[in-house]
Amino acid sequence: MKYDAAQILGMIVMVLGVQGTIRKLLDHEYSGLLSWVPGGFGPTLAAYVLAALVGGAAVAWAHGRAKAAGRRG
Numbered sequence: 001m002k003y004d005a006a007q008i009l010g011m012i013v014m015v016l017g018v019q020g021t022i023r024k025l026l027d028h029e030y031s032g033l034l035s036w037v038p039g040g041f042g043p044t045l046a047a048y049v050l051a052a053l054v055g056g057a058a059v060a061w062a063h064g065r066a067k068a069a070g071r072r073g
Contacts, residue, residue, distance in 0.1 A: 003071065006062035014055025020048035 016033065023030045024045050031037075037044045 003062045003066035003069070007059050007066070010055045010058030010062060012055070014052050014059060017048050017050070017052030017055055021045065021052060024048055 020032050020034065023032065024041070028041050031044055034044050034047050037047050
């Protein structure tokens with residue numbers, strides 16, 4: 001069950017990161033959830049990309065653990 005929750009949270013973080021990255025690339029003025037990040041376009045874009053990568057890594061980790069535990073095919 002804990003791996004299912006980790007997968008869900010990872011997917012949410014990944015989707016928010018990818019969505020923010022795409023919106024930032026299309027509209028440079030968009031800051032969205034990360035409007036508190038100082039530095040403008042570059043650091044905000046990097047933060048969104050980092051969120052997408054961390055979310056993807058969390059999903060992959062949780063899936064691997066669940067598969068090792070026999071919960072995934």
